[in-house]
Amino acid sequence: METRLPLSLRLAARGLDGVTLLVLPAALMLVALFIYPFGYGLWLSFQPKDGSLLGNYLKFFSDAFLYNTIGTTLALALPVTLINVFTAVPVAFRVRKMKNQRVLTTILVVPITLGTVLVAEGMLNYFGPQGWFIRALVSFGWFSPGEIRLVHNYWGVFLSLVITGFPFTFLLTLSYVSGIDPALEQAAATLGARAAARFRHIFLPLLMPGLAITFCLAFVQAYSVFPSAVLLGAPAGPTRVISIAAYQAAFEQYDYPLASAIAMIMGAVQLVFVIAVLASRRLFYRGPAAGGKG
Amino acid sequence: MMRWTARDIGASLWITAVWAVVVLFVVNLCGIIGSVVTSSFASRWLRSWFPDGYTIKWYFSAWDEFQLGDVLITTFQVVGAVVVLSGLFGVPAAYAMARRDFPGKKALMLLFLLPLLVPPVTFGIPLATVLYQSGLGGTMWGVILANLVPTVPFVILIMIPFIEQIDPRVEAAARVFGAGTFRMFVYVLLPLLMPGVLASLLLVLVRTIAMFELTFLTAGPTSQTLVVALYYAVFAAGVRAVQSIDAMAMVYMVTTLVWLVIALRYVNPTQMVTRAKQQPGR
Numbered sequence: 320m321e322t323r324l325p326l327s328l329r330l331a332a333r334g335l336d337g338v339t340l341l342v343l344p345a346a347l348m349l350v351a352l353f354i355y356p357f358g359y360g361l362w363l364s365f366q367p368k369d370g371s372l373l374g375n376y377l378k379f380f381s382d383a384f385l386y387n388t389i390g391t392t393l394a395l396a397l398p399v400t401l402i403n404v405f406t407a408v409p410v411a412f413r414v415r416k417m418k419n420q421r422v423l424t425t426i427l428v429v430p431i432t433l434g435t436v437l438v439a440e441g442m443l444n445y446f447g448p449q450g451w452f453i454r455a456l457v458s459f460g461w462f463s464p465g466e467i468r469l470v471h472n473y474w475g476v477f478l479s480l481v482i483t484g485f486p487f488t489f490l491l492t493l494s495y496v497s498g499i500d501p502a503l504e505q506a507a508a509t510l511g512a513r514a515a516a517r518f519r520h521i522f523l524p525l526l527m528p529g530l531a532i533t534f535c536l537a538f539v540q541a542y543s544v545f546p547s548a549v550l551l552g553a554p555a556g557p558t559r560v561i562s563i564a565a566y567q568a569a570f571e572q573y574d575y576p577l578a579s580a581i582a583m584i585m586g587a588v589q590l591v592f593v594i595a596v597l598a599s600r601r602l603f604y605r606g607p608a609a610g611g612k613g
Numbered sequence: 614m615m616r617w618t619a620r621d622i623g624a625s626l627w628i629t630a631v632w633a634v635v636v637l638f639v640v641n642l643c644g645i646i647g648s649v650v651t652s653s654f655a656s657r658w659l660r661s662w663f664p665d666g667y668t669i670k671w672y673f674s675a676w677d678e679f680q681l682g683d684v685l686i687t688t689f690q691v692v693g694a695v696v697v698l699s700g701l702f703g704v705p706a707a708y709a710m711a712r713r714d715f716p717g718k719k720a721l722m723l724l725f726l727l728p729l730l731v732p733p734v735t736f737g738i739p740l741a742t743v744l745y746q747s748g749l750g751g752t753m754w755g756v757i758l759a760n761l762v763p764t765v766p767f768v769i770l771i772m773i774p775f776i777e778q779i780d781p782r783v784e785a786a787a788r789v790f791g792a793g794t795f796r797m798f799v800y801v802l803l804p805l806l807m808p809g810v811l812a813s814l815l816l817v818l819v820r821t822i823a824m825f826e827l828t829f830l831t832a833g834p835t836s837q838t839l840v841v842a843l844y845y846a847v848f849a850a851g852v853r854a855v856q857s858i859d860a861m862a863m864v865y866m867v868t869t870l871v872w873l874v875i876a877l878r879y880v881n882p883t884q885m886v887t888r889a890k891q892q893p894g895r
Contacts, residue, residue: 334715338708345706345765346721352762353728353736360739406634413631424882426639429646432873433866434823436844440862441645443847444652444855449660451644482645485638490883514624536730543732546825550847562734566830575742582738589735 364580375580385581388561389588395473395548395560396541399480403488404534408526411492412518424493427486435483439550442479446470475551476558480541488537495529496522531600535593542589561585649866653859675860678853679842685868688822688838691753695760695821696814702761703768704810708802710769711776725766733763733826741830751833759827764817771816775809808879815876822869839865 330336367374379385414420430438446452446469453469456462469475499522507517545562552558565585569578653671655664675681706725710718728736740759741750749755783805787797825840832841843865846858 334713334718336713339713339715340709341705342709342721345702345769346724348702348761348765349724349728352740352758354724356739356743357736359743363739363742409627409631410635413628413635421882423635423639425877426642428877428882429870429873430642432819432823432869433646434825434840434869436825436840436847437649437862437866437869438645440843440847440858441649443850444648444859445641445645451648451662452641454662482638482642494883513620539730539732543734543826545734546829546844550844565734565738569738569742570830578738579742582735586731586735589732 360579361583363576364583367576367580368574375577376584378577379580379584384559385564388559388564389584391558392542392544392560392562393588395476395480395544395558396538399477399484399541400488400534400538403481403485403537404492404530406485407489407492407533408496408530410489411496412522414493415496420493424490427489430483431486431490435479435544435547436550438479438482439547442475442482442551443470446475446478470551472553473557476544476548476560479547479551480544483547484537484541487540488533491533491536492530495526495533498529499525528600531596535596538592538596539589542592543585561588646866649859649862652856653863655856658856671854671856671860672863674854675857675864678857679846679861681839681842681861681864684837684839684842685864687753687836688868691756691760691828691836691838692818692821694757695764696818698757698761699764699768699817700810700814702765703813704772704806706765707769707772708776711773712781725769728762728766729770733824734830736762737827737830740827744831750831751836753836755831755833756828756836756838759831760821760824762827763824764821767817767820768813771813772806772809776806779805812876812879815872815879819869819872819876822872839868 327336364375365372367378371377414423417423444450448465448468448470453462453464453467456467457464469478503521503525504517507521512520543562544560545566548554548558548560548563552560554563561581562585565578565581568574568581651664652658654667654669656666656668656670658664710721710725737759740762744750744755744759749758779802783801784797787801792800822838823840825844828838829841829844832838837845843858843861846853846861850858
C-alpha cells in the first residue's frame with residue numbers, strides 16, 4: 320500500500336515551505352495597492368456619471384479638448400525619446416572606453432535624483448528671458464533680445480524632458496553596452512572590419528534587445544510627463560498633456576470615473592507602443608551578448 | 614610618417630562631435646543648478662549677468678513663508694516610514710524569491726516588475742481614487758502607502774541577485790552547528806545581507822525624497838513632502854520673491870544630494886536606473 324507523505328513535505332518538495340511564505344506580505348501589499356486600484360479604476364471608468372456603459376470613453380473621444388491630449392503628448396514624447404536614445408548610443412560607446420567613467424555617471428545621475436520639479440525651477444531661471452542661456456545667445460549675436468522664448472511653451476517641456484530623460488537613457492544604454500564582450504569587437508577588428516562595420520554588424524544586433532527596452536522605458540516616462548508640462552509649458556494649450564487632463568478630471572472636477580477612464584487610455588497608449596516596439600524586436604538577433612566558449 | 618586620410622579626419626570629427634554633445638549637456642546642467650544657487654543668495658537680480666549683491670536673508674524668509682520646519686519633519690516621517698516598511702516587506706520577499714523555486718514564481722516576478730515599469734502618474738490616479746474613498750487620501754498614511762508601491766519592488770529586485778550570490782551552504786553550516794532560525798538569521802544572514810540592504814534602502818530614501826507624482830496625488834495640506842511644497846511654490850510663482858523659492862529649492866537640493874553622496878559610496882550610479890533591467894528575450 321502506498322504511504323502518503325505529510326502535506327507539509329509534499330508542499331516542500333514543490334518549493335512551498337515556511338521560507339516561501341515570506342513572499343506573501345509583499346505580494347499581498349502589491350495586490351492591494353497596485354492590482355486592485357487598477358482593476359477598480361477600470362471598473363469605475365465604465366460607471367460614468369450619465370449612467371451609460373461607455374459614456375466616459377465616448378466623452379473623451381468626442382471632446383477635442385480631451386482627445387487632442389493624446390496627440391499633444393505624443394508630439395512631445397516621441398521626438399524626445401528618439402533624440403535621447405540616438406544620442407545616448409554614440410556617447411555610451413565613447414564613455415565605454417573611458418577610464419574615469421564614474422565622474423561622468425555621477426554628474427548625470429544628479430538630474431535624475433533631483434527630479435523634474437527642481438529641474439523645472441532651475442530651467443525657469445536659466446532658460447528664462449533674463450537667464451544665462453538666452454543672455455549667452457544674445458551676446459554671441461545669434462539672436463536679438465526677445466526673439467526666442469524657451470519657457471512656458473513647447474520647447475520648455477521638450478528641454479526638460481531631454482535634461483531628465485537623457486541621463487536615464489544614457490545610463491541604461493551604458494549598462495547594456497558594457498555587457499557586450501569586448502572580445503567580439505576585437506575579433507571583428509582582427510578580421511579587418513572598420514569601426515562603422517563593427518558597429519553595424521557586431522554591436523547593433525547585440526544591442527538591439529537592450530535598446531528596445533531602453534526605448535520603451537524612456538518613452539513611457541516621457542509620455543507620463545506631468546510637473547514640467549505644468550511649470551515649464553503652457554498647460555492650457557500647447558502642452559496640455561494627457562496626465563494634466565486626468566489630473567484635472569480627478570482633482571478639479573472630482574469626476575473620478577472620467578479620471579480613471581483617462582488614466583486607462585493613457586496606460587493603453589503606452590501599452591500599444593511598448594508592444595509594437597517589443598514585437599519589432601523579434602526581427603533582430605536574440606541571443607547571448609558574451610563570446611567565448613560554452 | 615603619419616598620414617591623415619579622409620577616414621581619419623572623419624573619425625576624429627565624429628569623436629569631437631560626440632564629446633561636444635557631452636560637454637554641452639554638462640555645461641547647461643551646471644548652468645541650471647548654478648542659477649538656482651546664485652539666485653538663492655542674490656539680494657537683487659534683474660537684467661544682468663550676476664546679482665547686484667549677495668545675502669542669506671532669503672533662507673530665513675523661505676523658512677518662515679513655506680513653513681519649511683514642518684514640511685521637513687513631514688518629509689522625514691514619510692521617508693523614514695517608507696524606508697523601514699519597504700525593507701521589512703522587500704527583504705524577506707527577496708529572500709524567498711532567491712532561495713525557492715515554486716509554482717507561480719514567474720507571475721509573482723511580473724507583479725514585482727510592473728510597478729517599476731508603469732509610470733507613477735498612470736497608476737497613481739486610480740490608486741489615489743481608492744485611497745480617497747477609503748479615507749486614507751490626504752493623510753500621511755496614504756502618502757506612505759502610495760510610496761511603497763514602487764519602493765518594495767525596487768528593494769526586491771536589487772536584493773534578489775545579492776542574496777543569490779550568498780552561498781546557501783553558509784546557512785546550512787549554521788544549521789548543522791545547531792543554530793535555530795532566529796539565531797541563524799541574526800548572526801549569519803543579517804551580517805551577510807547588511808551591505809545590500811543598506812545600499813537598497815539608501816536608494817529608496819533618495820528616490821522617496823524626490824518622488825513627486827505619487828506624493829502629489831495622495832497628499833493633503835498637512836502631509837506634503839518637500840518636493841510637493843516646492844512644486845506648489847513654483848506653481849504660484851509671482852506670489853513670493855523668486856529668490857525665496859530658490860532658497861527653498863536649495864534646501865530640497867541639499868537634502869537630496871547629501872543622501873545621494875552617502876548612497877554613492879555603496880552603489881554604482883548606473884544602479885540608480887537599471888532597477889528594471891531584465892534578461893532580454895527570456
